[in-house]
Amino acid sequence: MRKAGVLYCNCCGKMISESCGADREEFFHFEKTWGYFSEKDGTSQTADICESCFEQWMSQFRIPPQTVERTEIFEC
Numbered sequence: 539m540r541k542a543g544v545l546y547c548n549c550c551g552k553m554i555s556e557s558c559g560a561d562r563e564e565f566f567h568f569e570k571t572w573g574y575f576s577e578k579d580g581t582s583q584t585a586d587i588c589e590s591c592f593e594q595w596m597s598q599f600r601i602p603p604q605t606v607e608r609t610e611i612f613e614c
């Protein structure tokens with residue numbers, strides 16, 4: 539969640555980054571627009587989750603997310 543240019547973790551409220559474009563910390567951002575078949579039809583949700591909250595959240599999954607080790611760094 540960004541408030542006055544400062545990025546906060548939606549889960550624990552910790553500050554992730556102080557200024558726009560200088561996001562040196564890694565975090566998970568998601569944005570979801572719920573569709574017709576959802577009870578949340580017509581609403582959008584976004585959140586930013588810090589790395590430690592993300593780890594905790596993932597550990598609750600019955601099937602853990604796939605982890606792929608990157609061996610190549612792509613230039614862009």
Ligand SMILES: [Zn+2]
Binds near residue numbers: 547551587589590592
């Ligand atoms: Zn957090």
